[in-house]
Amino acid sequence: MEPILVTGATGAQGGAVARALLTRGHHVRALTRTPHSVAAQRLRQLGADVVHGDFDDPASLGAALRDVRAVFAVTTPFGSDTDAETRHGIALVDAARDVDHVVFTSASNADRGTGVPHFDSKQRIEEHLATAGPRWTALGPAAFIDDKFGEWTLAGLREGTFHLPMPSDREQHLVAVRDIADVAVLALEQPARFAGRRLDLAGEALTPTAMAEALTAAIGHPVRHHRPPLDVVARYSADLAAMFGYFTEVGTDIDLRRLHAELPEITWRRYADFVRLLPWPELLQPA
Numbered sequence: 001m002e003p004i005l006v007t008g009a010t011g012a013q014g015g016a017v018a019r020a021l022l023t024r025g026h027h028v029r030a031l032t033r034t035p036h037s038v039a040a041q042r043l044r045q046l047g048a049d050v051v052h053g054d055f056d057d058p059a060s061l062g063a064a065l066r067d068v069r070a071v072f073a074v075t076t077p078f079g080s081d082t083d084a085e086t087r088h089g090i091a092l093v094d095a096a097r098d099v100d101h102v103v104f105t106s107a108s109n110a111d112r113g114t115g116v117p118h119f120d121s122k123q124r125i126e127e128h129l130a131t132a133g134p135r136w137t138a139l140g141p142a143a144f145i146d147d148k149f150g151e152w153t154l155a156g157l158r159e160g161t162f163h164l165p166m167p168s169d170r171e172q173h174l175v176a177v178r179d180i181a182d183v184a185v186l187a188l189e190q191p192a193r194f195a196g197r198r199l200d201l202a203g204e205a206l207t208p209t210a211m212a213e214a215l216t217a218a219i220g221h222p223v224r225h226h227r228p229p230l231d232v233v234a235r236y237s238a239d240l241a242a243m244f245g246y247f248t249e250v251g252t253d254i255d256l257r258r259l260h261a262e263l264p265e266i267t268w269r270r271y272a273d274f275v276r277l278l279p280w281p282e283l284l285q286p287a
Contacts, residue, residue: 089125
């Protein structure tokens with residue numbers, strides 16, 4: 001069986017796609033810059049062929065792409081910058097011109113010139129992919145459920161406050177990484193169904209107030225929403241401040257009913273169910 005190449009295989013999306021493909025019996029070639037990491041070792045134990053690759057090293061991309069039938073591609077500016085993300089994505093697309101199908105994970109609304117730097121970098125990759133040659137599918141995930149519980153968020157939750165820089169009554173589309181992976185696997189398994197298509201992905205839309213209510217139920221003590229000013233967010237990341245400004249002023253417009261009807265195979269995990277299963281006694285210990 002010809003392998004499927006999964007880039008970013010030791011990251012959140014790539015790792016979820018690699019595991020889902022392996023579970024379904026596919027031959028996975030997992031591309032990573034850190035082949036000796038713990039995450040890479042876990043993929044090896046699950047049966048993946050882990051290979052070293054760097055988007056700035058054409059030879060490593062060529063070797064990784066040899067004899068593959070499809071590619072799951074994910075890029076990020078975090079750890080570098082948006083220009084590097086665009087360069088990396090285009091380099092991968094160009095190296096994969098002879099591959100049968102490329103599934104690229106972008107961001108919701110990233111095809112609309114949002115002005116959000118890490119959305120616009122993905123738009124440039126999408127535009128190149130659409131004209132480069134291989135059959136393609138672009139997925140535009142909404143905000144991830146899974147990555148919302150870093151130390152900054154947990155510090156607030158210890159005091160009963162949920163920090164999210166959006167109005168309390170403004171809905172935000174959300175998606176679980178495992179659901180992104182499940183859609184990606186569908187696209188990789190059924191290329192004719194998904195070829196030449198762009199799908200924005202979300203499981204639900206919730207206000208920060210509703211998220212705080214779900215956190216209250218999961219943690220067992222009252223949690224209220226607090227909206228940090230965007231200038232405070234910008235001190236940490238101008239990119240993220242631009243994103244939350246866009247979500248507040250424009251927002252995403254995913255038709256959940258239509259999307260879910262079109263993809264009945266997907267379970268669409270819910271925010272309340274996700275937070276209910278988190279190990280709160282451990283997470284809420286002082287850092």
